[in-house]
Amino acid sequence: MSKPSPRGASIDDGATEFATRDERKQRTRASLLDAALKLMAEGRSFTSLGLREITREAGVVPTSFYRHFRDMDELGLALVDEGGATLRQLLREARKDVAPVNDIIRRSVRSYLQFLKARQMHFMFIAGERSGGSPVIRSAIRNQVNLFVLEMSQDLRRLNFLPNLSTATLQLLCGLVVNTMLNAASDILDMPQDEPALEQALVDNFVRQLRMIFLGAMNWKEPAPKA
Amino acid sequence: MSKPSPRGASIDDGATEFATRDERKQRTRASLLDAALKLMAEGRSFTSLGLREITREAGVVPTSFYRHFRDMDELGLALVDEGGATLRQLLREARKDVAPVNDIIRRSVRSYLQFLKARQMHFMFIAGERSGGSPVIRSAIRNQVNLFVLEMSQDLRRLNFLPNLSTATLQLLCGLVVNTMLNAASDILDMPQDEPALEQALVDNFVRQLRMIFLGAMNWKEPAPKA
DNA sequence: CTTTTCAGTAAACATGTGTTCACCGTTTAG
DNA sequence: CTAAACGGTGAACACATGTTTACTGAAAAG
Numbered sequence: 001m002s003k004p005s006p007r008g009a010s011i012d013d014g015a016t017e018f019a020t021r022d023e024r025k026q027r028t029r030a031s032l033l034d035a036a037l038k039l040m041a042e043g044r045s046f047t048s049l050g051l052r053e054i055t056r057e058a059g060v061v062p063t064s065f066y067r068h069f070r071d072m073d074e075l076g077l078a079l080v081d082e083g084g085a086t087l088r089q090l091l092r093e094a095r096k097d098v099a100p101v102n103d104i105i106r107r108s109v110r111s112y113l114q115f116l117k118a119r120q121m122h123f124m125f126i127a128g129e130r131s132g133g134s135p136v137i138r139s140a141i142r143n144q145v146n147l148f149v150l151e152m153s154q155d156l157r158r159l160n161f162l163p164n165l166s167t168a169t170l171q172l173l174c175g176l177v178v179n180t181m182l183n184a185a186s187d188i189l190d191m192p193q194d195e196p197a198l199e200q201a202l203v204d205n206f207v208r209q210l211r212m213i214f215l216g217a218m219n220w221k222e223p224a225p226k227a
Numbered sequence: 228m229s230k231p232s233p234r235g236a237s238i239d240d241g242a243t244e245f246a247t248r249d250e251r252k253q254r255t256r257a258s259l260l261d262a263a264l265k266l267m268a269e270g271r272s273f274t275s276l277g278l279r280e281i282t283r284e285a286g287v288v289p290t291s292f293y294r295h296f297r298d299m300d301e302l303g304l305a306l307v308d309e310g311g312a313t314l315r316q317l318l319r320e321a322r323k324d325v326a327p328v329n330d331i332i333r334r335s336v337r338s339y340l341q342f343l344k345a346r347q348m349h350f351m352f353i354a355g356e357r358s359g360g361s362p363v364i365r366s367a368i369r370n371q372v373n374l375f376v377l378e379m380s381q382d383l384r385r386l387n388f389l390p391n392l393s394t395a396t397l398q399l400l401c402g403l404v405v406n407t408m409l410n411a412a413s414d415i416l417d418m419p420q421d422e423p424a425l426e427q428a429l430v431d432n433f434v435r436q437l438r439m440i441f442l443g444a445m446n447w448k449e450p451a452p453k454a
Numbered sequence: 455c456t457t458t459t460c461a462g463t464a465a466a467c468a469t470g471t472g473t474t475c476a477c478c479g480t481t482t483a484g
Numbered sequence: 485c486t487a488a489a490c491g492g493t494g495a496a497c498a499c500a501t502g503t504t505t506a507c508t509g510a511a512a513a514g
Contacts, residue, residue, distance in 0.1 A: 043362040047271055131354045172439060186357075215443035215446050216444075
């Protein structure tokens, strides 16, 4: 009659039995974070999540929450950190596919989509709470995204991509690309996932948008610095 | 002499006194909508708003809510309608400033900013709930935004702006512009409003992003239709 | 082996929630 | 002028919420 919790990872993995105390703690911490993400994936905003709701979903008693986070904001910030880590990982992944200068965009989009599917919830969280919800986590997300933009522009510079553009302009370009990326993310993740035709349409549109942006960047003329 | 009101010190507005019943109803309906917007402006997402909270802010008793909306979703959809109307009004406004083909972008941005300030909350709502929160209002917003993109592209066509671009490409361009607009909106509205220097930086960045996009559009080559 | 530490538990609390119901007083329609 | 329609009211309901307090039992430290 054991009704296991509906979470994906089953509770006793076998490994659970022989885990050190600290490992166990990190484990329930992670399941709290996962619970929050899962609830958001079902169409709720972060600010609408309740503490009890999360602990219920995570399979612990409400009071356990306080062993890990002072309040909901702290949990939200932890989620932002995870999201930031995901973004950085995406960037690290992208650094490998630098070889063919030919059809970069289409290639990059392909690996981005792959990454997007693998971390659906993180992207949903970032894209969703970037402009809505609690000011504190909103600004934390903005920081992470700005950092991402910065790193990306540095990568482009290092690759000698559009070498005649100033650093500021490269950052402008990357900001535009990242906005487009995140918009596309929430568009794509919102789709019924059994409609490959519609998804393909969205992806094609995404690719064309990027092409247009890069076309603009390639034809950009740096203004002479004002006297 | 006015006859003494039985409820004692009631503030008559003059206007309130001589309103027809239906006008009064629309008035409290509007104050419910405004209350919701105001609460969101204080840094909450729509899904986190409570029915009682809204009626409290609006100055009516909770049960009155049901005289206007079946539930919170219905109120949310009403807000989306208002937001859509705002967008359409922005477009109508923009149709007037078509004369100088010279520095269109800077001019358009200026009037956009003016509009943005005047309807802060609507834009905050649209930009904030576009990717987060309840699926039903999210998709409603998406509809309104798509409609806006469509109308805008038709306007550009009518103005013979970039006449060598196909309709699909014009829509692509407008989608990109609208995304950039909405992102800029939430960036700008988030700022402490007594920092004109930072705001100017954001606006400049916004203008440059648009320039880059339009540059891309101007250099766009329509692909030959595939055999 | 003993003692301390500490993640998770159980019960209780004050307060907030959405929704229902019968009711009132004015506006509207006949 | 009378009767109906109707926007707004107040009390009540069953239940959910965040947080506190004291407790448990196993892992870690001595």
